[in-house]
Structure formats: C-alpha cells, structure tokens
Amino acid sequence: MKTIKLEPQDNVIVALSNLSQGSAIETNADPLTLLEDIPAKHKVFEQDMAADQDIIMYGVRVGKTTQAVKAGARMSTENSKHATDPYQYRGLQASWQALDVSKYQGRTFQGYHRPDGRVGTANYWLFIPTVFCENRNMDVIKAALLDNLGYNKPNDYQDYVQSLIHAVEEGESLEQVDIASLAPSTHRVFQNIDGIKFLNHQGGCGGTRQDAQSLGKLLASYIDHPNVAGATILGLGCENLQMQDLFAELEKRNPNLHKPILRFEQQKTGTEQELIKTCLLQTFKALKEVNKQERQPAGLDKLVLGVKCGGSDGFSGISANPAVGYAADLLVSLGGSVLLAEFPELCGAEQQLLDRMDSAENAEKFIKLMELYSQSAEAVGSGFHMNPSPGNIRDGLITDAMKSNGAAKKGGNSPVADVLEYTEPVKKAGLNLVCTPGNDVEATTGKAASGATLILFTTGLGTPTGNPICPTIKVATNNQLAARMPDIIDINSGSIIDGSKSIAEVGEEILDYCIAAASGTVIPKAVQLQQDDFIPWKRGISL
Structure with missing residues (x-):
C-alpha cells in the first residue's frame, strides 16, 4: 500500500512511501496522476481546489488553501494555511464501548504501595x-x-577522550579510536x-x-x-x-x-x-x-498513564499515536487513568473532545483554559497556528490543526472524565485532559505533576528526553527511526505503516510493555540513559 485516505470525507491522501512525479495512485474515483514528487508522510490533494477552500483530514477541517491547486499536487506551507472549525459544548455526543480486556483480567504489576492507596511504578x-x-x-x-x-551510568566518553589523548601523544590516527565498552555498575x-x-x-x-x-x-x-x-x-x-x-x-x-x-x-x-x-x-x-519498601502486586487500575508526542512526523497520527490511544482505551477499560495534555496540540480537535464530555463543568473549564491560552499567545504576536516546528513541517505536518488531530489520537476514544489545571492532581479514573504546553519537557514535567506513573512518548523524528521520576517509554512511528536510533526507542509502531500489524496489535504490545516497565522487569531506554529532564512552566507563552 502506497497511500492511505484516513476518512471518506477527506480531500487529501497520505503518502506512505516516496512517490514519483507522473506516477498514478488509486483513489475511490479514477487513478490520480501525481504532479510532483511526494515524499513519504506528506499529503496529496485528491481533487482540484479553489483558493480559500477547506482542507479536510481525519474527517475535520485542518486548513484552507491559500491559492488554487490541482489534484495531484502536494500540500505545503505555500498553498495551505491553518484553519479550524469553531467549537462549543453540545452535551455528550459520542458513544463508546469499553474494549474487551478479558486477556488482562487478573493481571497485576509489581509496584510500591503508598499509605493513601496509590501505587508507584518506581521508588x-x-x-x-x-x-x-x-x-x-x-x-x-x-x-x-x-x-x-x-x-550513575558509566561515562563512556571519559574513556573515549582518554583514548583520543593517547592517540595524539602516540601519533596515532584519531579516526581509529572507538568508544570503550564499560560494564555498568552492579553495586x-x-x-x-x-x-x-x-x-x-x-x-x-x-x-x-x-x-x-x-x-x-x-x-x-x-x-x-x-x-x-x-x-x-x-x-x-x-x-x-x-x-x-x-x-x-x-x-x-x-x-x-x-x-x-x-x-x-x-x-x-x-x-x-x-x-x-x-x-x-x-x-x-x-x-x-x-x-x-518492596514491590508488591497491584491491579492495573492503579496505573496512571501519561501520553505525549514529540518530534512528530506525518506518520504520528497514523501509527504510534493511534496505537498508544488503543493502549489508553485498554487501560481505561481496566479502570486505570490516562492523562492527555499539550493544549496547543489540541487546537482543532476541541469539538471531538467536548463531544466526549457529559459534564458541563468540565466542558466550560476546558473551553476557558483553551481560550485564555490562545489569547495569551496571540497577545504577544504568536498563536497556536505557529506550533508546528520546522522538523514537523518538513516531515508532513503542515498546519497545527493537522498536527493536533493526529496528536489527540494518543488519548484514545473513551469519554473525558476530568479536566485538570497545571499541577492539579488526577482524582478520577478514565481519560483526563491536563493543561500543559506542547513543549516536550514542560509537558512531561506537567504530566508527572498531575500523577502520571508512566509516560508513553511517541516520536517520528527521534526525541532524547525523559523525566526524573516517571519512567518514559518511547514509541517510534516508523521503521527507519527505530533502526536509526535504537538507543532511545523502546517500541516500534512502524509495522502499522508497512501493514504487518494492526493498531490493536501494537496497542496491546504497548500495554504489555507498560506492565513490565511498571514492575521494574524492563527498564525504558530514557531511564537507562538517565534522561532526567525537568523544566517548570512559568505559565508564560510556550507552545
């Protein structure tokens, strides 16, 4: 499969591999001839578009055309701009049925029990x-x-520098010096x-x-x-x-x-x-x-899972984020809690989240937080539309609404149980929305503050970050990243893109890994590398 159309009403198609100018791709209508090379992860216009016409992806508006474009052209910052639909609370609109979790019934993890009933995944x-x-x-x-x-993790680079010094002193080639292999301390x-x-x-x-x-x-x-x-x-x-x-x-x-x-x-x-x-x-x-204190068995309902994306690419909303969302739905079905944050990366996905709320109080709180945040950004000459980074755009995330609708998939499809301010503690099982910036470290810092005991972090470009107290598990969106940066990646969801596995299969793999990480039987790469990143948010403008 070379391309994918995510929803029937979409008017852009996602390239799953590099496509050449002049080649044809299958659509629901006639085959579509490409007018230019389309890099993997980028989007192709399925039909001729007039200027100022809505661009639809994930079934919602993610932008508008800035000029007339022909079918077969690539969506870019030159012909497209950010645009979203207005949103309002309409009461609970979405229906959801808990997933079949019979294979997880009776499963436990080995955690640290606290006197107030909470259970830690580390000590x-x-x-x-x-x-x-x-x-x-x-x-x-x-x-x-x-x-x-x-x-302390052994510092291989100290030995490397010593070897370079020795090579200089002996007149040897520096290119032949390799980093020494050190055994980690076991004491x-x-x-x-x-x-x-x-x-x-x-x-x-x-x-x-x-x-x-x-x-x-x-x-x-x-x-x-x-x-x-x-x-x-x-x-x-x-x-x-x-x-x-x-x-x-x-x-x-x-x-x-x-x-x-x-x-x-x-x-x-x-x-x-x-x-x-x-x-x-x-x-x-x-x-x-x-x-x-020693680890003791605990039910999976005691897990609090933070979900985060960083270094996102055009596959994030197709592979890793939906797979993490499936794992999140499994955990919610088991009575656990999930924290979805990064409010600048919910821009354009507000209505679908509001439609999953049965509490007017939660809806009003969410709308107020989103509007105040957006207004503050605009007051200093910025805005949510400026959220995508150069790396995001280069890898196919052209507008913030496109990025956000893919990012929101990390939260799965369950109802929204609560809306939390920055550092406000999680109190309810189910999906919780937490107000944080999109900035990777500020967001993970905030998720841990609200009580996440594990963080699932999806990345398409490779993001070497973690948290001091919350084990952070990295999920790659594509096979190439997993092969190129195996030192930071724990799970590869590229099998969804190549068609060898389904979203549900990878989602179950992710939850299984979370149970092992929560028990201390596997150590995520971010923990091994001591990626203890901690940045307090001053509540200023951070996208």
Missing part, C-alpha cells in the same frame, strides 16, 4: 532546591552520592531505591510572586508523587519561595502524606560544609528506612 528519593542559589550545592551532593551508591547500596534524582531549576526568586507560587505547587506535586519515597529540600532562606510556603502547598495537596521529608536552610545552618555534611547524614538515615 525514587528526591533532592529539591527551593531556589536556583542552591543548584551548586545540589551538584556537589550529586557528585558525592551517585557514583558511590551505584546509580547498588540501596536495592529497593530505584534512583536519587535532583530537580535543579532556575526559579524560586526574582521573577513574579506568581512564578514562585507555581513552582511551589510543582515541587509539592513531585514530593507527593507515588513514585517518590521521600525528599531532601535545600533552601537559602531569603528567596521568594519560602520553605514554609512549599510545605503549605504540600499540606493542601495531601494533608495525610506519610513519607520522610528533610529540610535544610543554608542561611540558618552556617558553612557550606556543615550544610552538606548534615544533609548527607540525615539523608542516609532516611534512605536506610525507605529501602525497606
């Missing part, structure tokens, strides 16, 4: 600065701890602690008081997270985000939190040496206690 200890002034102390503590406790002092993570950031002082308040909510959400065993917090003492403000946010979020939280303020402690020595001693005492 991390956090070091958190209330202000950027403490980042250096964080770095000193990190250097002292991670190697000695067996958590972990605390076997039931999956890692010690450092949430360095550039906030906490300066900026606005609202920035500090938002940061306090975010840091409190990470301390409260079910994947976190406890935390060590370092403050300076004079910053905007005062220690008592952070603990007040934590009290509001979870007044019954039962985990060790250590706090130190440098201006009260005295010398840097005394601060770090006391911090390390007290942290070691706490680590000895939380190391007694």
Whole structure:
C-alpha cells in the first residue's frame, strides 16, 4: 500500500512511501496522476481546489488553501494555511464501548504501595532546591552520592577522550579510536531505591510572586508523587519561595502524606560544609528506612498513564499515536487513568473532545483554559497556528490543526472524565485532559505533576528526553527511526505503516510493555540513559 485516505470525507491522501512525479495512485474515483514528487508522510490533494477552500483530514477541517491547486499536487506551507472549525459544548455526543480486556483480567504489576492507596511504578528519593542559589550545592551532593551508591551510568566518553589523548601523544590516527565498552555498575547500596534524582531549576526568586507560587505547587506535586519515597529540600532562606510556603502547598495537596521529608536552610545552618555534611547524614538515615519498601502486586487500575508526542512526523497520527490511544482505551477499560495534555496540540480537535464530555463543568473549564491560552499567545504576536516546528513541517505536518488531530489520537476514544489545571492532581479514573504546553519537557514535567506513573512518548523524528521520576517509554512511528536510533526507542509502531500489524496489535504490545516497565522487569531506554529532564512552566507563552 502506497497511500492511505484516513476518512471518506477527506480531500487529501497520505503518502506512505516516496512517490514519483507522473506516477498514478488509486483513489475511490479514477487513478490520480501525481504532479510532483511526494515524499513519504506528506499529503496529496485528491481533487482540484479553489483558493480559500477547506482542507479536510481525519474527517475535520485542518486548513484552507491559500491559492488554487490541482489534484495531484502536494500540500505545503505555500498553498495551505491553518484553519479550524469553531467549537462549543453540545452535551455528550459520542458513544463508546469499553474494549474487551478479558486477556488482562487478573493481571497485576509489581509496584510500591503508598499509605493513601496509590501505587508507584518506581521508588525514587528526591533532592529539591527551593531556589536556583542552591543548584551548586545540589551538584556537589550529586557528585558525592551517585557514583558511590551505584546509580550513575558509566561515562563512556571519559574513556573515549582518554583514548583520543593517547592517540595524539602516540601519533596515532584519531579516526581509529572507538568508544570503550564499560560494564555498568552492579553495586547498588540501596536495592529497593530505584534512583536519587535532583530537580535543579532556575526559579524560586526574582521573577513574579506568581512564578514562585507555581513552582511551589510543582515541587509539592513531585514530593507527593507515588513514585517518590521521600525528599531532601535545600533552601537559602531569603528567596521568594519560602520553605514554609512549599510545605503549605504540600499540606493542601495531601494533608495525610506519610513519607520522610528533610529540610535544610543554608542561611540558618552556617558553612557550606556543615550544610552538606548534615544533609548527607540525615539523608542516609532516611534512605536506610525507605529501602525497606518492596514491590508488591497491584491491579492495573492503579496505573496512571501519561501520553505525549514529540518530534512528530506525518506518520504520528497514523501509527504510534493511534496505537498508544488503543493502549489508553485498554487501560481505561481496566479502570486505570490516562492523562492527555499539550493544549496547543489540541487546537482543532476541541469539538471531538467536548463531544466526549457529559459534564458541563468540565466542558466550560476546558473551553476557558483553551481560550485564555490562545489569547495569551496571540497577545504577544504568536498563536497556536505557529506550533508546528520546522522538523514537523518538513516531515508532513503542515498546519497545527493537522498536527493536533493526529496528536489527540494518543488519548484514545473513551469519554473525558476530568479536566485538570497545571499541577492539579488526577482524582478520577478514565481519560483526563491536563493543561500543559506542547513543549516536550514542560509537558512531561506537567504530566508527572498531575500523577502520571508512566509516560508513553511517541516520536517520528527521534526525541532524547525523559523525566526524573516517571519512567518514559518511547514509541517510534516508523521503521527507519527505530533502526536509526535504537538507543532511545523502546517500541516500534512502524509495522502499522508497512501493514504487518494492526493498531490493536501494537496497542496491546504497548500495554504489555507498560506492565513490565511498571514492575521494574524492563527498564525504558530514557531511564537507562538517565534522561532526567525537568523544566517548570512559568505559565508564560510556550507552545
């Protein structure tokens, strides 16, 4: 199969492989002769189009033509522009039937049970600065701890540089030097602690008081997270985000939190040496206690799955995103929770999401968040229409509405159970919409803040990112990426494009992988590579 038409009413066709000018492709009517070369992932106009005519894909408007175009021409930024349909709440319109999950009945994962009933997929200890002034102390503590406790990934590049130096000194060819192969450290002092993570950031002082308040909510959400065993917090003492403000946010979020939280303020402690020595001693005492926690069986309804896309391409909405959406529907059918975020990448998909809501309150909240976000972007001369990156466009995502309708497929087809503000915790099973930017790291940071215990991250171009506390699983949209970047890809959905597997088959593979990752029996590549990316959103304009 060379092409695919996603919905009967579409007037563009997707190229599944590179197509040559002059070749013919099958359509529902007569064969269509291509007027130019069509790269894989790009779209071909199926019919002659006048200027300012609607471009339909996924069954909805994703743009308008900017000029007259002929059937067989490629859709591009020169002949097309972003356009969407208006949206409003009409009550529940969509019907959905839970999937057959009989093969998953009785399945469990091995997780860390918390006193409040939540279950973590990992057991991390956090070091958190209330202000950027403490980042250096964080770095000193990190250097002292991670190697000695067996958590650091061996740095192959150090040996590589040593080999290059040796080659220079001996007059040997640099081209023949290869990266040395090092065996990872197998000595972990605390076997039931999956890692010690450092949430360095550039906030906490300066900026606005609202920035500090938002940061306090975010840091409190990470301390409260079910994947976190406890935390060590370092403050300076004079910053905007005062220690008592952070603990007040934590009290509001979870007044019954039962985990060790250590706090130190440098201006009260005295010398840097005394601060770090006391911090390390007290942290070691706490680590000895939380190391007694062990994985225990938990039902799949305890999983909270964040779904994200980044480095998207023209296949994202056809392979990886629908497959992740199928896995999401399976989990919802099992009583679990799914978090779909990236509000700039829901532009053009609003109506289909509103039609899956039976709560006017949720619908009003979603519309308000979308409109305020969009208006803020437009006020500074930007807008959701500027969301696609050069890489997105180069690989066939021409308008934001096209990108968004493909991105929304990660959430599957189940009803929308709730709409959450940035850092607002998930409380309901089912599909939850979470307000975050589309920016990869800001979005994954926000998903973890709302309680995601695993993140499924689809990519068509290759995105090397992860999260400090939420294991992040990468799903490739195409075979070429999976072969080119196997060090970051966990699952390949390119089999959907080549026709060897169905969306449902890959969706089940994804859920099976999630169960194994949640149990610690497989370690996602992002975790292995220590891709611990953490960027707080200041609520400014970020697409």
